[in-house]
Amino acid sequence: MxxxxxxxxxxxxxxxxxxxxxxxxxxxxxxxxxxxxxxxxxxxxxxxxSEISIYTTDAEGAVPLEDVMKKIHKEFDGDTDLDKNSSPEELKAFLKFVLPDYDESRVYVSDIKKVVSWYDQLVKQAPDVLAEKKEEKKKETKKPAKKKEEDKGE
Structure with a gap:
């Protein structure tokens, strides 16, 4: 998935x-x-x-939600210790930690609550989407090995 x-x-x-x-x-x-x-x-x-992004103040203007979710997973490994009842200050501090240049004037607390809620659901119900794609890494490491084998054959 x-x-x-x-x-x-x-x-x-x-x-x-x-x-x-x-x-x-x-x-x-x-x-x-x-x-x-x-x-x-x-x-x-x-x-x-995959079509959702979070506003930032940098030159790009936004970061894809997928990148933010994977960064959250890398930093917190499934436990953000936040929920929908967390204080607005906690939620803002959390997103500031994960995405330091998020646009505070365009990203509302309700948006951060959705991110936290969606992350919690993904960790429980679809953790494979948060994991780094190991197949791509394997393919990248196999390609040079194949080239070396071909070179030896010539």
Whole structure:
């Protein structure tokens, strides 16, 4: 599973796996243990996690949510010690630690709560999306080895 396979629906508290598109929307399945399915139509506000970014004050202007989530996972390894009842100051300090140049005027506390909530859900229900892709690393290390073998054969 990848970030492009996971969606959030406005008004729903959980994240969803994108199962299949339909003519009028998309079939979603909750990532939680209930695995409830729903059809999201054009009346639902569906956001795919790979298309979400967090505003920054640097030249780029934004950082993809996937990069932020992976950095959180690298720093905290699944336990941020935050939840939806954490104080605004704690939440802002948390995001400032993870993303020092986030735009404080455009990123609201409610946005940080979503990030924390989504991270907690991903750690519990889809930890593979937060792990670094080992296959890519293996492919990179195998390529030079193949070239050396080919060179020896010539």
């Amino acid at each position: 990848e970030f492009s396979d996971i969606a959030s629906v406005s008004g729903k508290g959980t994240l969803f796996n994108i199962v299949q598109p339909t003519r009028t929307g998309v079939i979603l399945e909750s990532l939680d243990e209930h695995k409830k399915k729903m059809v999201a139509t054009m009346h639902n506000k569906v956001s795919i996690l």
